[in-house]
Amino acid sequence: MTLNLAGRLEAKAHDLGFAAFGIASAAEDPVRSERLEEWLGEGHHGTMEWMATRLEHRRSPQGLWPDARSVIALGMSYAPAHDPLALDGDGERARISVYAQGKDYHDVVKRRLKALARWLVAEQPEAEVKVFVDTAPVMEKPLGEAAGIGWQGKHTNLVSPEHGSWLFLGAIYTTLELAPSQPHRDQCGSCRACLDACPTDAFPAAYQLDARRCISYLTIEHKGPVAEEFRAALGNRIYGCDDCLAVCPWNKFAQEAHAAREFLPRAELVAPRLAELLALDDAGFRRVFSGSPIKRIGRDRFVRNCLYAAGNSGDAGLVGSVESLLGDPDPVVRDAAEWALARLRSAP
Known part of the structure; x- marks a missing residue:
């Protein structure tokens, strides 16, 4: 039944506009936690103090919500139609990152996540869910890699073989035990x-x-x-x-x-x-x-x-x-x- 639910969940996610879908365990990953601690220890987070102050919550989904058992990792594509580097060196005009040229992705992605979460609860009334889009201590990129929707490239952002580097990430934590997807392997090779x-x-x-x-x-x-x-x-x-x-x-x-x-x-x-x-x-x-x-x-x-x-x-x-x-x-x-x-x- 779990596999069938996961398949229907993925189909619903695609209907709602999500281009990437995967499932990961909510348990702590020691390697992921160690990398986070090293990054913070080196001060590479700058003045983003919240990265350190909520370390225990950020370390794993269960650190934030002990009842969580599975993470549904999702991505919405924002691949641009134009060359993001076209204005390089243009003295009269400014460059704004592609992701910020449209509406606020926090609102758009969260609305779709809530719709998917409501569908899941309707299918499984015993399920509890929480949705997150970049405003909580959630490690979306490592979780996306663990869920198989891509891998963290040498630039530390998630890379998808289907969608490149252009994905807005979101996550649904749930108390349901869902079979995890196969983690994605790194395909950066020698490219730098x-x-x-x-x-x-x-x-x-x-x-x-x-x-x-x-x-x-x-x-x-x-x-x-x-x-x-x-x-x-x-x-x-x-x-x-x-x-x-x-x-x-x-x-x-x-x-x-x-x-x-x-x-x-x-x-x-x-x-x-x-x-x-x-x-x-x-x-x-x-x-x-x-x-x-x-x-x-x-x-x-x-x-x-x-x-x-x-x-x-x-x-x-x-x-x-x-x-x-x-x-x-x-x-x-x-x-x-x-x-x-x-x-x-x-x-x-």
């Missing part, structure tokens, strides 16, 4: 394209990420001024970075995502003009990014990122926009404006 593509050398070694050097961390999680050693390397990236994902050869098998229209990019976020973004006040920022994951970082941090991009642009036409921010109420924005203005004035 993702490691070589990183502008800030954020990978101390293959399969290791130092978040403190990662552009996604610096533009999204880091709250203060970005260290000057990284500012030029940011280029025109103002929210996240797709470089290590975009160069993965496995992406040639990925197809443009059609499962959820919510992930289709908003036209104004595919290639936004820096001058327009620098002019945003708090109200304008909230209006433009309503329903977007970008709204989470707030106007000040966002404009800080745009100022670094302006400083890297070499575009003298942005001098006026930068000068208008020299008196901004936020000291981090003022610091970024001063740096950008100095760069622009010294540019040939």
